[in-house]
Amino acid sequence: MLQINRFYRSIFGVFAILSYLLSTQVTMAQGRKIAIVRDAEIESLLKDYAAPIFRAAGLQSKGIEIVLVNDNNFNAFVSGRRVFINTGAIMQSATPNEIIGVIAHEAGHLAGNHQERLRAQLDASKTLAIVGMLLGAGALVAGSTSNSSGASSTGGAIIAAAPSLATRSLLNYKRGEEINADTAALKYLNKTKQSANGMLKTFDRFAQQLALAGVRPNPYKLSHPLPRERINLLAEGARKSPYFGKKDSKSLQTRHNMARAKIAAFAGGQAGVQRLFKSAPNSVPALYGRAIALDNSGRSNQAIKILNQLIKKQPKNAYLYELRGEVQLKMRQADQAVKSFATAVKLDRSKSGLIKARLGFAYVATGNRSNAKKAVSALRAGLQTNPNNFNAYRSLSNAHALAGDIGEAELAMAEGHFRAGNTRDAKIFAGRAVQKLVPGKPSWQRAKDILTVGN
Ligand SMILES: [Zn+2]
Numbered sequence: 001m002l003q004i005n006r007f008y009r010s011i012f013g014v015f016a017i018l019s020y021l022l023s024t025q026v027t028m029a030q031g032r033k034i035a036i037v038r039d040a041e042i043e044s045l046l047k048d049y050a051a052p053i054f055r056a057a058g059l060q061s062k063g064i065e066i067v068l069v070n071d072n073n074f075n076a077f078v079s080g081r082r083v084f085i086n087t088g089a090i091m092q093s094a095t096p097n098e099i100i101g102v103i104a105h106e107a108g109h110l111a112g113n114h115q116e117r118l119r120a121q122l123d124a125s126k127t128l129a130i131v132g133m134l135l136g137a138g139a140l141v142a143g144s145t146s147n148s149s150g151a152s153s154t155g156g157a158i159i160a161a162a163p164s165l166a167t168r169s170l171l172n173y174k175r176g177e178e179i180n181a182d183t184a185a186l187k188y189l190n191k192t193k194q195s196a197n198g199m200l201k202t203f204d205r206f207a208q209q210l211a212l213a214g215v216r217p218n219p220y221k222l223s224h225p226l227p228r229e230r231i232n233l234l235a236e237g238a239r240k241s242p243y244f245g246k247k248d249s250k251s252l253q254t255r256h257n258m259a260r261a262k263i264a265a266f267a268g269g270q271a272g273v274q275r276l277f278k279s280a281p282n283s284v285p286a287l288y289g290r291a292i293a294l295d296n297s298g299r300s301n302q303a304i305k306i307l308n309q310l311i312k313k314q315p316k317n318a319y320l321y322e323l324r325g326e327v328q329l330k331m332r333q334a335d336q337a338v339k340s341f342a343t344a345v346k347l348d349r350s351k352s353g354l355i356k357a358r359l360g361f362a363y364v365a366t367g368n369r370s371n372a373k374k375a376v377s378a379l380r381a382g383l384q385t386n387p388n389n390f391n392a393y394r395s396l397s398n399a400h401a402l403a404g405d406i407g408e409a410e411l412a413m414a415e416g417h418f419r420a421g422n423t424r425d426a427k428i429f430a431g432r433a434v435q436k437l438v439p440g441k442p443s444w445q446r447a448k449d450i451l452t453v454g455n
Pocket of ligand 1: 105109181
């Protein structure tokens with residue numbers, strides 16, 4: 001259950017909130033769609049939060065991926081080898097430690113193979129309708145109750161009706177898993193010398209909200225039952241740790257605030273940023289958020305001014321250059337954008353393929369044929385790390401076209417569609433590529449391969 005149907009199936013429908021925040025829809029098993037966002041800065045931050053925890057949990061070799069979901073609700077859940085974290089969870093967490101605690105708890109589920117065991121339980125009970133709720137897709141419930149047609153309100157009905165015996169036993173089972181995940185999380189946090197205070201704070205907050213009547217159920221609460229005894233148990237364990245009072249480092253807190261500022265700017269514009277940084281309106285993160293909000297509302301000139309000030313304060317921050325590059329692209333200053341992205345690529349310690357691809361895009365945007373080769377190599381480098389970036393294939397196609405290689409341009413589109421699972425369009429482009437490429441060459445062969453897939 002809750003396997004992802006072709007993770008990037010509809011990547012062709014990728015829309016960019018802004019070009020650097022890529023978003024795509026992912027269909028979960030229940031048919032619920034979630035919007036995945038890609039952002040180099042936030043992905044790198046989450047990786048840094050998770051890496052020590054995954055190591056402590058013995059998960060590091062399992063290729064666990066963290067996926068960012070574009071949703072303002074607080075939610076986090078695991079599915080397969082992926083930990084999904086909502087942008088809303090990051091924005092609502094005041095400290096890195098709060099998110100690290102949530103990751104530690106989810107890692108507890110992964111390390112305990114809870115999903116697989118729960119699935120076995122469910123197979124036995126055949127109460128499939130509640131699968132979504134129990135496995136973490138609680139929004140299924142919230143979503144279907146608000147369905148105006150009233151046609152598919154199964155999820156809501158389950159919440160409203162008195163739980164059947166099978167449901168009750170499964171809920172008890174799920175509670176047991178929650179306590180196991182908490183215990184595991186405490187262990188990982190201790191091992192990595194971090195406080196469990198953030199995790200406790202988050203769960204405590206949700207437990208209290210649960211008591212409020214008439215509040216739309218938050219998916220996180222539904223997927224992670226929070227009875228008082230669980231919170232008490234967690235509090236007891238957390239306070240025993242010698243690291244309970246330990247605070248996040250200042251630099252990590254700043255990175256966290258920068259990520260929150262970015263999310264707030266996209267979710268709530270200028271007002272959202274102001275609300276979040278009421279107590280520090282002139283801090284670097286607050287100004288960063290303001291620059292993003294200004295740019296989003298068409299005031300790119302003002303955004304650039306703020307960004308240049310911030311770059312003076314944080315000259316090694318790759319993402320400030322990345323953002324400046326995006327703003328410059330919007331202002332049709334492609335040559336300037338190339339410089340900004342090139343600096344960002346150089347400074348980016350996480351070596352994100354997303355930024356490399358944007359450098360390639362900026363080269364193409366100059367329209368200067370002498371930049372075509374540099375564009376191709378930047379885009380290829382970007383695709384090597386992020387092979388499912390459809391927009392990068394489109395840019396690669398444009399880069400080849402700029403160089404006059406029409407066959408390669410068609411092949412890049414074929415490859416992009418192919419990776420996106422869009423086989424029909426992939427074959428159309430591959431067919432054109434075959435006619436224009438030199439027979440026998442590797443790229444011609446690749447086009448041939450795409451043509452014959454599934455035949
Ligand atoms: Zn849980």
